[in-house]
Amino acid sequence: LLLLASLLAALTWASDAVVLPDEEVEVDDDGYLVIDGVKYMCFDMNTFKGRQASTDNEIHICLLMPDPRDLTKKKKVMFKIKLDKMNALELRGLYDLYEDASDVQVRAFTSAVISRPTFIKKEGATTELLNLVVTLEDGFVTGLEWKNQCIDRVCSFQDCKKSLFYEGTEEEVLETNCFITTCKSSKETGNCDTKVYLTFVGTDGGERPMISDSSRITHMVKHSIQSLYDSATSIHLGTEIDQ
Numbered sequence: 001l002l003l004l005a006s007l008l009a010a011l012t013w014a015s016d017a018v019v020l021p022d023e024e025v026e027v028d029d030d031g032y033l034v035i036d037g038v039k040y041m042c043f044d045m046n047t048f049k050g051r052q053a054s055t056d057n058e059i060h061i062c063l064l065m066p067d068p069r070d071l072t073k074k075k076k077v078m079f080k081i082k083l084d085k086m087n088a089l090e091l092r093g094l095y096d097l098y099e100d101a102s103d104v105q106v107r108a109f110t111s112a113v114i115s116r117p118t119f120i121k122k123e124g125a126t127t128e129l130l131n132l133v134v135t136l137e138d139g140f141v142t143g144l145e146w147k148n149q150c151i152d153r154v155c156s157f158q159d160c161k162k163s164l165f166y167e168g169t170e171e172e173v174l175e176t177n178c179f180i181t182t183c184k185s186s187k188e189t190g191n192c193d194t195k196v197y198l199t200f201v202g203t204d205g206g207e208r209p210m211i212s213d214s215s216r217i218t219h220m221v222k223h224s225i226q227s228l229y230d231s232a233t234s235i236h237l238g239t240e241i242d243q
Contacts, residue, residue, distance in 0.1 A: 042078060042110045053083055053139045053205060061089070061134070061144075061198065064107040065120070068097040071104075081198065083136075084212045089196040093186045095126060108132050108144045108196075115144035116165050116173060120194045123161070125179035128191050132198045133213055139205030148177040 042062035053059050058080050067073040081087045098104045104121040107114055120127055127148075135143035150160035155178030165173040183192035200210035 042076070053136065053141070057083055059083060059110060059141070061108060061110050061132075063089070063091075063196070064109060064114075066098075066101075066104060068101075071101060076109075083204065084200045084210045086212050087198040089198060090193065092193055094120070094194055095183055095189075095192040096186045099185075106130075108146075110134075110141050110144070113141050113144055115146060118146040118148060118165070118175065119161075119163055119177070119179075122163065122179050125159070125161070125181045126183050126192050127177050127179050127194055130177070130194060130196045132196055134198060134200050136200060136202035136204060136210060138203055138207060142202070146175065148175050150176045150178050154178060 042060050060078055060080055062076045062078045064074055064076050067075045077091065079087075079089050081089075098121055101121055102124050103119065105117040106120050107117050109115065115132070118130060120130070131147040133143075133145045133147050134141060135145070159178050159180055160176055161179050163175045163177070165175065180192070183189050186193050199213040201213045202210050204210065
């Protein structure tokens, strides 16, 4: 695993930042949030087109976040991950990129399915971790859901913040998460680069059940954040990709 000094060293931000207008996010007949899977591609066309995923396959997950040079525009970062493992997605140097921003939201998407937004920064404070649950139905990704919450043994009362989100069905989603204010820089305080822990539910292409969600961080309150990070099956650095 290549150690990178910062996210800027890992990624080359292109000048043509991607804009994802609200009208391009739609809801299908089953209530899932969807986007144009061709325009906002998050898979390898040569390797994964037309294939179902199974427990032996890798899939791509993308994070959609503001371009740090212009927060009104979006950029995407792609990760290739193993199915049904507890994966840690890491963007080293992330805090430094958004140090001066007060509120920063991120979405996850793959295979034309997109999550609701969640915060990586809120009111100037930074979250150390996010939990993303991927739902598979017979090997196809049908849902991406943030499962964040304040963990009593990790988060102090004053650091726990509430957020209210509206999904495409107009249903309110109330979420809590821990946001810390002690960050100085990515190098000085390594826990300030938000990590995304990803697990799976549902069934693969062979109708085998996914079991990795039993290892989700919000289920494991006895452990510290660092020990959970160290125990993640796979730790991934993202690759920024142009449209």
